[in-house]
Amino acid sequence: MVHQQRSQKQLSPSGDTEDIVALLAPRLVHFAGVARTEHVTRAAREMQVPQSTLSRSMVRLEQDLGVDLFARHGRTLSLTPAGRTFLASVERALAEVERAADEVRADADPATGKVAFGFLRTMGAETVPGLLHAFRADHPRIRFSLVQNYGEAMLERLRAGELDLCLTSPVPDAPDLVARRLDEQKLRLVVPADHRLAGRRRIRLAEAADETFVTLEPGYGLRRITDDLCAQAGFRPRVAFEGEEAETLRGLVAAGLGVALLPPPAVPRPGVVELTVTSPRAAREIGVAWLAGRPDTPPVAAFKKFLLSRRGHLLPD
Numbered sequence: 629m630v631h632q633q634r635s636q637k638q639l640s641p642s643g644d645t646e647d648i649v650a651l652l653a654p655r656l657v658h659f660a661g662v663a664r665t666e667h668v669t670r671a672a673r674e675m676q677v678p679q680s681t682l683s684r685s686m687v688r689l690e691q692d693l694g695v696d697l698f699a700r701h702g703r704t705l706s707l708t709p710a711g712r713t714f715l716a717s718v719e720r721a722l723a724e725v726e727r728a729a730d731e732v733r734a735d736a737d738p739a740t741g742k743v744a745f746g747f748l749r750t751m752g753a754e755t756v757p758g759l760l761h762a763f764r765a766d767h768p769r770i771r772f773s774l775v776q777n778y779g780e781a782m783l784e785r786l787r788a789g790e791l792d793l794c795l796t797s798p799v800p801d802a803p804d805l806v807a808r809r810l811d812e813q814k815l816r817l818v819v820p821a822d823h824r825l826a827g828r829r830r831i832r833l834a835e836a837a838d839e840t841f842v843t844l845e846p847g848y849g850l851r852r853i854t855d856d857l858c859a860q861a862g863f864r865p866r867v868a869f870e871g872e873e874a875e876t877l878r879g880l881v882a883a884g885l886g887v888a889l890l891p892p893p894a895v896p897r898p899g900v901v902e903l904t905v906t907s908p909r910a911a912r913e914i915g916v917a918w919l920a921g922r923p924d925t926p927p928v929a930a931f932k933k934f935l936l937s938r939r940g941h942l943l944p945d
Contacts, residue, residue: 655689741927746775746782746794750874753894779849792928797849799915807917811942815910816902820884826901837863842886845870854889860908
């Protein structure tokens with residue numbers, strides 16, 4: 629069957645998709661209601677819309693598409709083949725919109741909503757589980773989407789809207805972000821258990837100038853801190869291995885492949901000795917960051933308030 633084409637101005641097949649959607653979207657619910665009842669008066673009553681408004685909406689929709697969607701039989705209507713094709717897609721689209729609306733409302737629910745939270749891998753074994761346990765004592769049903777990564781990668785995801793909050797180091801200083809310092813974590817020089825320095829408890833970092841280092845890859849915050857501390861101590865570290873996990877580096881140290889500047893482990897690692905660095909002061913700041921100007925849902929606001937309340941005692945003793 630050939631659909632009757634209308635002579636009035638209609639959408640160009642090559643028109644911009646966003647323009648088409650903006651033009652058609654307000655009429656899709658009306659169309660679905662009329663198609664379901666096949667009666668304008670009944671559909672107007674069910675949708676609580678004036679009948680004249682609904683009739684005009686259907687006429688404009690057909691004009692915009694340039695296709696007859698209904699065959700008219702007095703007060704009743706029936707879908708044309710084009711109308712049935714269009715209805716199937718409209719119903720899928722409306723169902724998807726409804727699903728998305730339900731999802732975002734659920735994520736924003738003060739009691740059961742969701743927080744997308746990023747944190748450094750070195751904080752995943754002990755710090756973050758402890759924080760979540762403490763937070764959920766007062767918010768037992770709030771859900772979390774957790775992301776572990778290095779600092780720059782998390783900030784990218786923060787800017788992309790994929791994260792609500794992240795714990796990172798160094799604390800970022802950028803105009804599009806808000807960041808608050810929460811705590812400080814001391815770094816130690818980790819050496820093999822049979823190393824010449826293993827009998828020491830304290831060390832000046834300059835004493836390790838001739839050592840081979842294992843470090844995180846460039847781009848990681850801890851790598852930048854390592855390079856800066858070594859520069860303050862008067863040398864550039866000779867790097868033999870680069871990795872992505874602090875505990876992997878600790879394993880490399882235990883295997884005698886170098887020394888490393890690392891935060892304390894969650895569980896003591898055999899085969900290594902951890903020395904306090906007395907000079908320069910070896911520590912990294914831990915902070916929470918979020919995107920400036922973006923409104924918080926109630927769950928995000930509650931968790932942000934909780935994190936800020938942990939200033940000075942974010943990390944396990």
